[in-house]
Amino acid sequence: xxxxxxxxxxxxxxxxxxxxxxxxxxxxxxxxxxxxxxxxxxxxxxxxxxxxxxxxxxxxxxxxxxxxxxxxxxxxxxxxxxxxxxxxxxxxxxxxxxxxxxxxxxxxxxxxxxxxxxxxxxxxxxxxxxxxxxxxxxxxxxxxxxxxxxxxxxxxxxxxxxxxxxxxxxxxxxxxxxxxxxxxxxxxxxxxxxxxxxxxxxxxxxxx
Amino acid sequence: xxxxxxxxxxxxxxxxxxxxxxxxxxxxxxxxxxxxxxxxxxxxxxxxxxxxxxxxxxxxxxxxxxxxxxxxxxxxxxxxxxxxxxxxxxxxxxxxxxxxxxxxxxxxxxxxxxxxxxxxxxxxxxxxxxxxxxxxxxxxxxxxxxxxxxxxxxxxxxxxxxxxxxxxxxxxxxxxxxxxxxxxxxxxxxxxxxxxxxxxxxxxxxxx
Numbered sequence: 001x002x003x004x005x006x007x008x009x010x011x012x013x014x015x016x017x018x019x020x021x022x023x024x025x026x027x028x029x030x031x032x033x034x035x036x037x038x039x040x041x042x043x044x045x046x047x048x049x050x051x052x053x054x055x056x057x058x059x060x061x062x063x064x065x066x067x068x069x070x071x072x073x074x075x076x077x078x079x080x081x082x083x084x085x086x087x088x089x090x091x092x093x094x095x096x097x098x099x100x101x102x103x104x105x106x107x108x109x110x111x112x113x114x115x116x117x118x119x120x121x122x123x124x125x126x127x128x129x130x131x132x133x134x135x136x137x138x139x140x141x142x143x144x145x146x147x148x149x150x151x152x153x154x155x156x157x158x159x160x161x162x163x164x165x166x167x168x169x170x171x172x173x174x175x176x177x178x179x180x181x182x183x184x185x186x187x188x189x190x191x192x193x194x195x196x197x198x199x200x201x202x203x204x205x206x207x208x
Numbered sequence: 209x210x211x212x213x214x215x216x217x218x219x220x221x222x223x224x225x226x227x228x229x230x231x232x233x234x235x236x237x238x239x240x241x242x243x244x245x246x247x248x249x250x251x252x253x254x255x256x257x258x259x260x261x262x263x264x265x266x267x268x269x270x271x272x273x274x275x276x277x278x279x280x281x282x283x284x285x286x287x288x289x290x291x292x293x294x295x296x297x298x299x300x301x302x303x304x305x306x307x308x309x310x311x312x313x314x315x316x317x318x319x320x321x322x323x324x325x326x327x328x329x330x331x332x333x334x335x336x337x338x339x340x341x342x343x344x345x346x347x348x349x350x351x352x353x354x355x356x357x358x359x360x361x362x363x364x365x366x367x368x369x370x371x372x373x374x375x376x377x378x379x380x381x382x383x384x385x386x387x388x389x390x391x392x393x394x395x396x397x398x399x400x401x402x403x404x405x406x407x408x409x410x411x412x413x414x415x416x
Contacts, residue, residue: 086399113401115404125393127392135257144397147394155401159405159406177343186359186398194363196321199322
C-alpha cells in the first residue's frame with residue numbers, strides 16, 4: 001500500500017508517519033520509484049505499536065526508539081526477542097552503574113527465577129530497597145518475596161496472552177504492547193484494590 | 209529543633225528545606241522569634257517523605273504537593289486519610305472528562321470492590337481498554353479480572369504494612385511511601401518474572 005493508505009488505515013497523519021520513518025521507528029518501505037514506496041501489513045502493525053507507545057502510553061520518542069529498536073536486533077527466535085522486550089526498561093537506569101545487591105540476589109535465588117546477570121530491573125529493586133531503608137522503613141528481600149510471588153502469576157497471565165501469534169516478531173510486538181500499555185492499568189488496579197481494602201479495614205472504625 | 213538540626217538529621221540542605229517550606233510541602237515550624245522557628249519529629253518525617261517522592265521516586269514538585277496536600281485536608285480519620293492517598297493519581301488524568309465505562313463498572317461490580325464513584329484510577333482502566341481495543345487486541349473487563357484478583361492480594365500486603373503506626377497521619381504517610389515508592393519495584397518484579405517465564409516457555413524451542 002502507499003503511504004496515504006497506511007495513514008488512512010492507521011489513523012496516523014502522513015506527516016507523522018514520515019517523521020517516524022526518518023527517526024527509524026518504522027522500517028522503510030520498498031521503494032517503487034524515486035519518491036514513492038510500498039508498505040505492507042508489517043508496517044501497519046509497527047505503526048500502531050509506535051503510536052500506542054507514544055500517544056497512549058506517553059513514552060518519549062527516544063524511549064520508544066529504544067524499545068522498537070530492540071525488535072530489529074534479533075529475528076526469528078522468540079526467546080531472544082522477548083528477552084529484549086522485557087530487558088528494556090526506559091528511564092529506569094540510564095546506564096548508571098549499580099553494584100550487585102545481595103538482597104536482590106537472595107530474592108531471585110529464593111524464587112528460582114531464570115534471568116540474566118545484567119537486567120536493569122535488578123537496579124530498580126536495589127534502588128527501592130535502599131530508599132525505603134534510608135527512610136527507616138524496614139525492608140529486605142523477604143518483604144518483597146510475597147510481591148514477587150504475585151508478579152510470577154501476573155507474568156503467566158501476560159505470557160498466556162502472547163501465545164496467539166505464530167510469528168516471533170508479531171509475538172514480540174504483542175509483548176511490547178501488553179507490557180507497556182498494561183503498566184498504568186496494573187497500578188490503577190492496585191490503587192482501587194487498596195481503596196477497597198482500606199474501606200474494609202478502617203471505615204466506621206472508632207478512633208481517638 | 210532548629211532548621212540546622214532538621215537539615216542534619218534529614219540530610220536535606222537548609223536551602224532545600226526553605227524551598228519546601230515556601231512551597232507548602234512541609235508545614236511551617238512554630239515561630240520562636242522573627243527569624244527563627246522550632247521544628248519537631250513530624251516535620252522530620254514529612255521532610256523525609258517529600259524527599260523520597262521527589263528524589264527517589266522522581267515525582268515533580270507539583271505532583272508531590274498534591275499528594276502531601278491531601279494529608280493535611282483530613283485529620284484523625286484513617287479511612288478518610290487513606291482514601292485521599294489512594295485517590296490521588298498524579299499525571300494520570302489531569303482532570304480530563306471520561307464518560308463512565310460499562311466495562312470498568314462491570315469489573316468493579318464483579319469484584320465487589322468498595323470504591324467511590326469518582327476515582328481517577330477508573331479513568332486509567334478505561335483509557336487502557338480503549339487503547340488496546342483500538343489496536344485490535346481483544347480486551348474487556350473479563351481479561352482484566354485475573355489481574356484485578358492479583359491486585360487485591362497486593363493491596364492486602366500493602367495494607368498489612370501500614371498496620372504498625374497508631375497515628376492516622378503517620379499511617380497515611382507510610383501509605384504514601386509504600387504506594388509510590390513500590391510502584392517501580394512492582395513493575396520491575398513483573399519484568400523479571402516475565403523474563404523467567406519466557407525462558408521457561410521459549411528457550412531452546414525449535415523454530416522455523
